[in-house]
Amino acid sequence: MAVMVGRAAPDFEANAFVDGTFGVVKLSDYKGQWVVLCFYPGDFTFV
Amino acid sequence: MTAVAAKYAEIRKLGAEVLSVSVDSHFVHKMWQEHELSKMIPGGVPYPMLSDPGGRIGRAYAVYDEAAGVDIRGRFLIDPDGVIQAMEVLAPAVGRNVGELIRQLQAFQHARQTGQVTPSGWAPGKQALTPGPELTGKVFEAWKPGEAD
Numbered sequence: 001m002a003v004m005v006g007r008a009a010p011d012f013e014a015n016a017f018v019d020g021t022f023g024v025v026k027l028s029d030y031k032g033q034w035v036v037l038c039f040y041p042g043d044f045t046f047v
Numbered sequence: 048m049t050a051v052a053a054k055y056a057e058i059r060k061l062g063a064e065v066l067s068v069s070v071d072s073h074f075v076h077k078m079w080q081e082h083e084l085s086k087m088i089p090g091g092v093p094y095p096m097l098s099d100p101g102g103r104i105g106r107a108y109a110v111y112d113e114a115a116g117v118d119i120r121g122r123f124l125i126d127p128d129g130v131i132q133a134m135e136v137l138a139p140a141v142g143r144n145v146g147e148l149i150r151q152l153q154a155f156q157h158a159r160q161t162g163q164v165t166p167s168g169w170a171p172g173k174q175a176l177t178p179g180p181e182l183t184g185k186v187f188e189a190w191k192p193g194e195a196d
Binding site: 002003004005006007008009010011012014015016017018019022023025027028030031032033034035036037038039040041042043044 | 048058061066072075076078095104109119123127128129143156
């Protein structure tokens with residue numbers, strides 16, 4: 001299903017670097033708070 | 048992403064968490080943090096940096112560029128119910144405006160808390176509107192386009 005405002009954000013689970021260590025982050029763990037989800041093309045790029 | 052990190056305290060104060068996502072592995076995120084980001088932001092970027100190898104998450108959000116093999120610059124504002132309230136996708140040459148992200152967050156929070164709607168350019172302290180039959184055809188009385196500046 002296409003992403004669209006007013007629709008549920010697709011849930012996902014991902015390996016992450018968080019607080020200086022490695023962990024797994026799941027979007028649905030953040031239910032109850034606002035989330036700013038930012039994609040970007042790659043580490044060591046310029047903007 | 049360092050621009051977001053620089054405003055992180057303000058974003059957290061609004062009760063929001065930031066999650067960044069790229070196709071790089073979490074190992075590369077660690078290297079980037081140690082070798083570059085920590086020199087731009089004291090202590091490095093403070094939010095979780097997620098790894099999306101193969102663009103599985105990026106595809107779900109329609110921001111994965113198959114040809115380039117990367118997630119392009121997409122930003123999604125997700126409310127406490129897990130519903131997308133705002134989305135913005137930029138072509139690679141131009142970076143985000145974090146001030147505008149924060150303004151949108153404040154506006155969506157205001158709307159969620161009050162049931163009001165916020166006109167163009169609304170910021171905290173400015174006039175918001177209560178939708179309803181009384182306002183129909185009368186917006187000109189309650190709000191002027193010049194207030195958007």
